[in-house]
Amino acid sequence: SCIANLTWLARLQLSNNSFSGGLPPELGLLSRLTNLNLSINALEGNIPPELSECSQLQILGLWNNSFRGEIPPTLSQCKHLQEIDLSNNKLQGSIPPAFGDLPALRILVLAKNMLTGTIPPSLGSSCHLTYVDLGINGLGGVIPESLANSSSLQVLRLMSNSLTGELPKDLLNTLSLGTISLEENSFVGSIPSVTVTSSPIKHLDLANNNLSGRIPSSVGNLSSLVYLRLTNNHLVGSIPESLGYIPTLETLTLHINNLSGPVPPCIFNMSSLRSLAIANNTLVGRLPFDIGYTLPNIQNLLLSENSFDGPIPASLLKAYHLRWLYLNGNSFTGSIPFFGSLPNLEELDLGHNKLEADDWGFVSSLSNCSRLSMLALDGNNLKGKLPSSIGNLSNSLECLYLSSNQISGPIPPEIGNLKSLNSLYMNYNLLTGNIPPTIGKLQNLILLSFAQNRLSGQIPDTFGNFVQLSMLEMDHNNFSGRIPASIAQCTQLTTLNLAHNSLDGHIPREIFKLSTLSEELDLSDNNLSGGMPDEVGNLVHLTVQ
Known part of the structure; x- marks a missing residue:
């Protein structure tokens, strides 16, 4: 290949093109090459081991191609390597343990491949390594203690693998890690306690594992935490009150567990909170009457499939940033508030409660919600006739669920205005009369x-x-x-x-x-x-x- 003649070349950047075929082994003749970036192409075949002859190589970016085969272990001979990104390929085999011996390595990204084997403990001894992303592979075994205890590591992303065992006991006592993403593995045991008083952890995702026991109260010591997701585990007990005093927390996601008891009042007083998801537990109690004021920045409020009761607080109409409101599968009673004052509302699910309505004025108010794509009112005690104003709902409305109520009278012809509908459920009611011909306008129905x-x-x-x-x-x-x-x-x-x-x-x-x-x-x-x-x-x- 004529590229071998460019012996003086230091930087070769051909990313984001449509190059295909394999990498020429002659690249190894570029002895002065420090930066090789061929990402976002259609390159395929094996990564040539001859690349290890580029002794000055510092940055290797081959991500988003179709490379196959194993990662050449000889790449560890490039002692100046600082960044390796081979993500989003079809690489197989194991991670070369010798990568842990690269003295200058700062960033290692091997995500979205088909790698197997275990995580080399040697990676934990790399004193400059700050960013490790091995997510979305087929890696097994446990997290090496040496990696969890690394004094330099700032980001650890191991999600969507087949990792097992218990979490390292000092995982949350790190003095350097800011991001820990371990979701979608098979970890067991309990969430480790936090003993440090000042932690840099901002992002902690342990969702979709097999963790059990209680949420340690000491997790509230993670005073810099912005994102906490513990979804879909086997956690029990109450929600720790200490979580409500993390001043920076924006996302708290605990749904699909076995949590019980009332929600600590301080959780509903977190002005920083943008997303609160505690659905699919066995939580009880009433929502605070002033919840719309005490959660001023809330965008996603997911409380479905619990045992909450009482009225839906009218103050929610003041939560102007609300996008998703899921209250379904509880025992809420009373009337439905006029949610039309929420301009950003996209999904509203009030299904399977004990709500009542003879006056459908709340539907008229929802015509102000121009982004509404899903409205679920099924499984309540709603009575009376559907108003013609149902045809004034958002042009973006895709799903309308009205089944299992006591709705009577005819189907309003105006329903034909909802031309984006793909799901329409009006079954198990008391509807009478003919189906209006305007229903034929709903050409997106599935x-x-x-x-x-x-x-x-x-x-x-x-x-x-x-x-x-x-x-x-x-x-x-x-x-x-x-x-x-x-x-x-x-x-x-x-x-x-x-x-x-x-x-x-x-x-x-x-x-x-x-x-x-x-x-x-x-x-x-x-x-x-x-x-x-x-x-x-x-x-x-x-x-x-």
Whole structure:
């Protein structure tokens, strides 16, 4: 390769192009090369061991390519290497232990490969190493004590591997680590205690492991902590009050554990908090009446699937930064506040509580929430008729869940204005009348259920407009007339349930040409007639009732 003639070259930066093929071994002839950056290309093949002959190499960046094979252990001969980034390739094998002997190494990034084996303990003896990212590989074994106790390491990212064992006992007593990301592994045992009084840890993520026991109260000693995520473990006991006194904490995520008891009041008084996720536990009690004032910066409030009760505090209307509000799966009572004063609201889930409403004015107020993409009110005690103002909800609304209430009266024609809807559930109510033809405007629908109501009339031909529809449930109503052949235009349909109605006539032959109908076709308990067409043979893997 002619590149071997550039013996004077010190820096070769060809990143973010579309280069393909392999790396020429002749690169090893560039004896003065200090910086090699070929990242964000389409290079493939093995990393040539000849690179180790670049004795002056300080920075090696080959990330975001398609390199395969093992990492050449001979790279450890480049004693001046300060940065190695081989992330986002298809590298296999183990991490060369000799990397720990590189005297100048500061940054080691091998994330998003297919590396196996264990983490070399020698990495912990590298006195200048500040940044280690080995995440999203297949590494096993334990975290070496030497790495956890490194006096120079500032960032340790080992997430999404197969690491096991207990966490090093002094992991949280570091005097240098600011970021610890160990999520999505198989760690067991308890969270280590904190004995230091001044810790640099700002980011601690231990989510999606098998940790057990209580959250140590001493975690509150991590006075610089900004981000704490302990999601999806087996933690028990109460939420430590000490967490509420970390002045810098912005994200507190403890959901999917076995935490119990009331939430310490100080947690709801953290003015720094932007995200509080304590869903899927067994927490109890009422929300403070002034929560909207005491959490002035809250953006995500996820309290679902607990045992909270009492009214939804009206002060939440003052939490102007709220984006996601999940209160579903509790025992909240009373009326639904007029959340229209929250201009940034994107997702509102109040489902499966004991909320009541005869006056649907809160729906009218939600028309001010122009970013609203999901509204869930299912599983409550909502009564009365849906207002026409439901059609004024956000143009961004994708999911509307109203099932399992006591909603009566007709479906407002204005619902056809919600053209971004992909999921519409109005099943298990007391709805009457015909389905408005305007429903055909909802051409992005994927999931549609009107089941278990008192709807009547014919199924509109406009259902053929639902070209993305995967599930259609209309069972247990009073529909009459023929099944529209236009349903066959729903070429993505996997589930069709029209059972327990008063439909008559032949089953349209075209429906049996829908080879996508693989989950369910239920037309039972109607007044259908005629024979079964030969096209029924197109329906494979189907439950026919």
